[in-house]
Amino acid sequence: MGNPTAQTKNTLSVRDNRTGKTYEIPIEDNTVPATAFNSIQAPRAANEREENETEKGLRVSDKGFLNTAVMRSEITYIDGEAGVLRYRGYPIEQLATRSSHLETAYLLIYGSLPTAPQFKTFQDEVMHHSYVHSDAAQFFRSFRYDAHPMSILTSAFAYMGSYYNEANPSLQGQNLYTAGSKESFETMDKQIYRLIGKATTLAAMAYRVRQGREFVIPPHGLSYTGSFLYQMDHLGQEGYKPNPVLEKALDVLFLLHADHELNASATTVLQTGSSLVDPYSAIAAGCASLYGPLHGGANEAVIRMLISIGRPENVPAFLEAVKRRERVLSGFGHRVYKTSDPRSFIVRKTADEVFKITGKDELLETAMALHEAAMKASDGLSFGLFPGVVCGTPCGRLVGTLASDDAPTRRGQNLAAKTGLRWI
Structure with missing residues (x-):
C-alpha cells in the first residue's frame, strides 16, 4: 500500500480493493478523521440496499464508542491496562x-x-x-x-x-x-x-x-x-x-x-x-x-444483588447460578480497566475507616465474601474480572443513595460540554 516515501508521512494509506484506488488519510494525535472516509466512494453493487449509500462514501461504524475520539482533552487520562487514572x-x-x-x-x-x-x-x-x-x-x-x-x-x-x-x-x-x-x-x-x-x-x-x-x-x-x-x-x-x-x-x-x-x-x-x-x-x-443500571445505577444494582444473596454462606450457590447464566454478577469488570480500577483501592481503604465507626453489617460481609470467591473462581466464569468502585465495597450504603453531579467544563468551552476520549 503506497510507496516507502508515503509511509514516512503522518498519514494512513488506504487501498479500496473494490475500485483499486488508494487514499491518503491524515493522522493527528494518533487519530484519523472519520469524515476523511467520505471520499472513498464506490459504485453500488447489484442488489445492495440503497440505504448503504455506497456511492456517497465509506462510513465508519463504532456503535459503542469503543475506539472513537470525540475531541482533544487535557482533563482526564485513563490507562485501563495499567489501572491509571489522572485528573x-x-x-x-x-x-x-x-x-x-x-x-x-x-x-x-x-x-x-x-x-x-x-x-x-x-x-x-x-x-x-x-x-x-x-x-x-x-x-x-x-x-x-x-x-x-x-x-x-x-x-x-x-x-x-x-x-x-x-x-x-x-x-x-x-x-x-x-x-x-x-x-x-x-x-x-x-x-x-x-x-x-x-x-x-x-x-x-x-x-x-x-x-x-x-x-x-x-x-x-x-x-x-x-x-x-x-x-x-x-x-x-x-x-x-x-x-x-x-x-x-x-x-x-x-x-x-x-x-x-x-x-x-x-x-x-x-x-x-x-x-x-x-x-x-x-x-x-x-x-x-x-440513572441506568449499566452506568451510575450499577451501585443500586449491586446493593440489590447483595440483598438477594442474603448471607456470606450463600455466595457459592450464587456463583454457581452465575455460571449457569441464571443470575447476573454486578460490580465486577470494567469497560476500560483491564486490571483493578485504581479507585477501588481508595474506596476500600476509606471504608475501613468508616466501618470502625459504624461497624460492619451482613451485606458488607456478603460483599467481601463475594469478592474473594469471585476473584478465585476459574471454572465456567472466565473471570479476569476485577472489582470496580461499585463492588470493591458497598461504601455507598453508608451514606444513603448518593446522586452524582456532572460538573460543567473548564472556562472557555461550552458550559454544558464535558470532554474526554471514551465512553465508559
Missing part, C-alpha cells in the same frame, strides 16, 4: 489523599489546583448558591412518596432551568457562553456555582421525599459534603454535625467520581449541550443517563 496530570491517589472534592472540581474546570484565596472564593460562591427557591419544596412534594431519587433529581435539574433565563442561549443569544467577553465568563461561572452548589441540595431533598421528612435548609459553616450529610440526616437535633469520618468518606467518593473521560452521562451532556440548550437541561439529560 489534569495528578494521580487520583494523590488527589484523594491531599485534596477535597471542591478543590478537585476547581482543578477539572479551570485547569489547575486553586490557591488559598481562589479556593475560598470558589467555595464561598458554591455554598452561597446551594440555596433553592422556596417554591422548590412544592415541586418536590408533587412526587409520590416512593419515587426513585434519581427520577426526582433528573426532573429537578430541568426544573431549575426554568428559573434562570439569563443562562439560556435560546433567550440570550447563541454566543452566550462562547463570546469570550468578561460578561460571558461571569455568566458561565455563575452557572457553575449554581450547578455544583444546588446539586447536593436537590439530591438531599429527593432523599427526604423518600423518607417522608421535611426539607432542611443548607446550614452555614459546614463543608460541601458536610452540608449534604446535614441536609439528609438532620432531624432537629440542636448543634447537630455530621460525623467527620463519614464526611471525609463521602468527600472522597465525590472526588473519585468527579470525572471519568467521556462516559455515558458525559456523552449525553455533551450531545445535549451541543444544541445550545440551557446547562440545567443538559445536566438533567446527563442525570437520566446516569
Whole structure:
C-alpha cells in the first residue's frame, strides 16, 4: 500500500480493493478523521440496499464508542491496562489523599489546583448558591412518596432551568457562553456555582421525599459534603454535625467520581449541550443517563444483588447460578480497566475507616465474601474480572443513595460540554 516515501508521512494509506484506488488519510494525535472516509466512494453493487449509500462514501461504524475520539482533552487520562487514572496530570491517589472534592472540581474546570484565596472564593460562591427557591419544596412534594431519587433529581435539574433565563442561549443569544467577553465568563461561572452548589441540595431533598421528612435548609459553616450529610440526616437535633469520618468518606467518593473521560452521562451532556440548550437541561439529560443500571445505577444494582444473596454462606450457590447464566454478577469488570480500577483501592481503604465507626453489617460481609470467591473462581466464569468502585465495597450504603453531579467544563468551552476520549 503506497510507496516507502508515503509511509514516512503522518498519514494512513488506504487501498479500496473494490475500485483499486488508494487514499491518503491524515493522522493527528494518533487519530484519523472519520469524515476523511467520505471520499472513498464506490459504485453500488447489484442488489445492495440503497440505504448503504455506497456511492456517497465509506462510513465508519463504532456503535459503542469503543475506539472513537470525540475531541482533544487535557482533563482526564485513563490507562485501563495499567489501572491509571489522572485528573489534569495528578494521580487520583494523590488527589484523594491531599485534596477535597471542591478543590478537585476547581482543578477539572479551570485547569489547575486553586490557591488559598481562589479556593475560598470558589467555595464561598458554591455554598452561597446551594440555596433553592422556596417554591422548590412544592415541586418536590408533587412526587409520590416512593419515587426513585434519581427520577426526582433528573426532573429537578430541568426544573431549575426554568428559573434562570439569563443562562439560556435560546433567550440570550447563541454566543452566550462562547463570546469570550468578561460578561460571558461571569455568566458561565455563575452557572457553575449554581450547578455544583444546588446539586447536593436537590439530591438531599429527593432523599427526604423518600423518607417522608421535611426539607432542611443548607446550614452555614459546614463543608460541601458536610452540608449534604446535614441536609439528609438532620432531624432537629440542636448543634447537630455530621460525623467527620463519614464526611471525609463521602468527600472522597465525590472526588473519585468527579470525572471519568467521556462516559455515558458525559456523552449525553455533551450531545445535549451541543444544541445550545440551557446547562440545567443538559445536566438533567446527563442525570437520566446516569440513572441506568449499566452506568451510575450499577451501585443500586449491586446493593440489590447483595440483598438477594442474603448471607456470606450463600455466595457459592450464587456463583454457581452465575455460571449457569441464571443470575447476573454486578460490580465486577470494567469497560476500560483491564486490571483493578485504581479507585477501588481508595474506596476500600476509606471504608475501613468508616466501618470502625459504624461497624460492619451482613451485606458488607456478603460483599467481601463475594469478592474473594469471585476473584478465585476459574471454572465456567472466565473471570479476569476485577472489582470496580461499585463492588470493591458497598461504601455507598453508608451514606444513603448518593446522586452524582456532572460538573460543567473548564472556562472557555461550552458550559454544558464535558470532554474526554471514551465512553465508559
